[in-house]
Amino acid sequence: MSIEFAILGFLTGGATSGYGLKKAFLDAEALHWSGNNNQIYKALVQLHHDGLASLAVRQPTDGPASKVYAITRKGRAALRDWLLTDPELPEFRMGILVRLMSADLLEPDELDGLLARYAEELRLKILGLEELQRRGRGPSFGATRQVFLWQAINRRPIALLRAEAEWVASLRRALGKQAKQESR
Amino acid sequence: MSIEFAILGFLTGGATSGYGLKKAFLDAEALHWSGNNNQIYKALVQLHHDGLASLAVRQPTDGPASKVYAITRKGRAALRDWLLTDPELPEFRMGILVRLMSADLLEPDELDGLLARYAEELRLKILGLEELQRRGRGPSFGATRQVFLWQAINRRPIALLRAEAEWVASLRRALGKQAKQESR
DNA sequence: CAAATCATGTAATGTGTTACATGATTCG
């Protein structure tokens, strides 16, 4: 699944520019795209070429010009068709697991230190996302149901990170107990 | 984080060939690499070139020849150094969330159908992983602690998929209630 | 006036997947 459908998704909430989309992606952690220019501007050119997005150049008396894209009827149809195809399974990439597979090379205290740093990074990330959420980020367009769904989308990564933090905590407890048993 | 350290990790459990690693990656869902040749064989050439893995060609009287790689002292040191660097935060890519952001285009029953199909895919994936786990997959080398950690690694994706399934179920319930309220 | 923000784009590189290509051996 490429970034195109995510862009079309944003455009269903109203026309915007490449720069606007960039910010939207940066805000929407759940969508996992970094919001880098290369993909967004290229994708917009493609969407316009395919007739899925229309383009209007906005030249305000002050401020820089921008290209404002809107979803077309054809774009809405393409998006709907895609929505009805089979959804992808989620992917979880956890670098920490790749580290754990080599933990044999670490002393118990080194391993616990690694997990402690991981737990701390998780904590900070969670705090950051919660702060963003409190400030009411993300589009809140559309019907009641859509607003509800956007909240669900924004909450999801926070919930997963919390679950990850709990997992690390329980793993550290288990490793602590094991160390005690070994030393007996 | 590239595949190199994952390969070195496997090699700490004993020397093996590219083909052996391929199978190991296919078995280890938690490591998320697909086990494709291109990455593995290229990475092994690189690791050997950098002196992190040693190479011995095994030519059995019957059966195809294979190149058996083992981790070197230098490789073990490099792996240990990496283990002590800051761990990466986990990444969760959930295509379903990209779909939900455009759900405005769907009727309630279409949306519920989408979520139902997602739930079913999750169920099947979970069953498959549980079956693999029952058959005792994955390396079980090293100390007691390492065996314990491998179990933790293998259990992790299953736990996450179960959590995802629960989330979908609760989302469907919430959407159902909402639909009732709207129609009142 | 310096830094941040608005706004568009390109280049280079890294990472990952699918498919292709080849050939021997083993097993039903």
Added chain:
DNA sequence: CGAATCATGTAACACATTACATGATTTG
């Protein structure tokens, strides 16, 4: 004898990130 497995590798493409490049405007 045909299919699966063992075993190595390449080609083409898809997806994603960082950094570079430019220039106007706004704000402290």
